[in-house]
Every structure is written in structure tokens, then in C-alpha cells.
């Protein structure tokens with residue numbers, strides 16, 4: 001009997017890579033997605049597999065999965081600032097109600113529960129790099145709060161079910177991740193800069209570009225997720241690439257790597273845009289023996305190839 005895994009947000013960027021990964025490991029995969037930001041294009045190549053089932057469903061509502069379930073991975077949520085500003089209520093509902101429904105499913109089936117949380121729980125951090133022990137600096141009424149607070153609530157609910165109902169849980173805090181299958185227009189910095197560079201249009205740097213981010217290639221993240229899922233550690237674990245880039249330097253790097261004729265143009269910095277972000281991955285290293293393997297240029301080249309076909 002194959003292990004059976006439910007992956008919510010399975011038609012999204014990270015979710016679709018997870019569906020592929022677990023199918024390759026001979027799991028039966030139930031992919032659940034309501035397609036508000038996910039896309040069938042990300043999973044259409046999996047439909048031929050009899051181990052793959054797709055359910056078009058909003059996990060804020062009761063989820064019925066027939067038979068046994070070994071693992072529930074909750075990756076459903078709009079995840080780019082543009083997306084969660086466009087879908088604020090769905091973002092709040094999927095983070096809160098969707099976590100309630102999916103962890104209820106795990107409890108009912110006796111399955112292990114895995115929550116996709118985020119570096120956004122650290123808000124605009126006053127500590128750099130951010131270790132898991134940092135409690136964060138979140139504006140609870142700012143425009144990003146629909147995502148940040150929903151994910152903080154999701155972590156609280158996950159730990160509540162773990163402590164009270166003894167549900168077996170894992171929590172990952174995902175830092176900026178990039179790679180093929182990001183949506184062209186999701187507004188995040190990698191798709192924006194890559195598409196602008198490929199079209200020889202100006203790269204839109206927000207603010208003066210001195211804010212920092214660190215970029216993890218999706219295959220590294222997926223490997224870390226698998227190791228964390230198989231570990232016996234219930235508390236949150238950061239996964240991300242600790243190489244920190246100023247956004248302005250990142251823009252220049254993409255222009256040079258792609259051989260583009262683009263220039264740089266400056267736009268206003270969005271409200272509450274974190275000034276610095278870099279994961280402290282000491283815990284992932286010691287607990288999981290994990291650290292990113294894919295060099296930035298290698299990952300960016302694969303991403304450029306993907307977006308080239310969309311140009």
C-alpha cells in the first residue's frame with residue numbers, strides 16, 4: 001500500500017513541486033486547490049498518473065477525503081503581497097479556517113500535519129538574521145497583516161492541536177523562494193525582474209532598493225520540507241537561503257545575467273515592506289542536515305528559461 005498524502009495548494013508554485021516530488025516517491029497524492037492563485041497548468045502533466053487525484057475545493061470549508069491519510073501538507077494561501085492585497089478576506093480565511101479544517105482532517109485520520117508558515121511571521125524584523133526564537137515585529141492592522149496574522153494564527157492553531165489533541169505536527173517558516181511555475185504576474189520580485197529583463201523593459205525597484213531579501217531555489221526548499229516532514233521536531237523551522245541581497249544589487253545582477261538592455265526605474269516602497277530578511281538556518285542544519293545546494297545563478301538560469309517560454 002502506498003502512503004497517502006493530501007497537499008493543499010497543490011496547484012500552486014511550491015505545492016505543484018511537492019505533488020511531483022511525492023508522486024516520484026510512490027505516494028498517492030490528493031491535490032486540493034481552489035485555483036484562486038494556483039493553476040491547472042502547474043499540474044496538468046500529472047493527470048495521467050493514477051496515483052494523482054485533483055480536488056477543486058476551498059479548504060475554508062469541510063474537506064472530505066475517502067480512506068486513510070498518512071500526511072496532510074497545508075500549502076494553500078495566496079502568498080505574494082499583490083495576491084494577498086487583492087484577496088484579503090480569502091487570505092485570512094484560508095490561513096485561519098483552512099488551517100482549522102486541514103488540521104481537523106489530520107486529527108480525524110491520525111495523520112501527521114505539516115503547516116507551511118512564512119518568514120512574514122517575523123514582520124519587519126528588528127533582528128537580522130531571524131532565528132526561530134525571534135517573536136517578530138508585525139503591524140497587526142497594516143495591509144500585509146491579512147497574511148502575517150493569518151499565518152501567526154495558523155501556527156498558534158497548529159501548536160494548540162498539538163498540545164491539546166496530541167496531533168503530530170511540523171511547521172516550516174518559508175523564506176523567499178523562486179523557480180519555475182511562479183506566476184508571471186504574481187508581483188513578486190523574481191517574476192517581475194526576470195520578465196522585465198527578458199522584455200528589455202526597466203526593472204521596477206521599490207524604494208531605494210536598500211531593503212534585503214535572500215532567495216532559495218524551489219528544489220532546495222522541497223528537499224528541506226521532506227526532511228522536516230520525516231523528522232520528529234514539532235516546533236517551527238526556518239527554511240531559506242541565507243545569502244542576503246540588496247534589492248538594487250539583485251536587479252543589477254539579473255540584468256547582467258540575462259544580458260538584458262534594461263535600465264532601472266524607482267517606484268514607491270509598499271507600506272510595511274520589511275527592510276531586511278535573512279533566515280538563520282542553524283536549526284535546519286543541525287536538525288535536518290539541510291542547507292541550500294543550488295547556486296543563485298544556476299537557479300536564476302533555470303527560472304529565466306521557464307519565463308522565456310512565457311515571454
Ligand code: UDP
Nearest residue numbers: 081187188189190192204205206211247273
Ligand atoms: N520589489 C521590487 N520591485 C518589484 C517587486 C518587488 O523592488 O517589482 C521588492 C519589494 O519591495 C520587496 C522585495 O522586492 O522589498 C521582495 O518583494 P516580494 O514581492 O518578492 O516579496 P516579499 O519578500 O516582500 O514578501
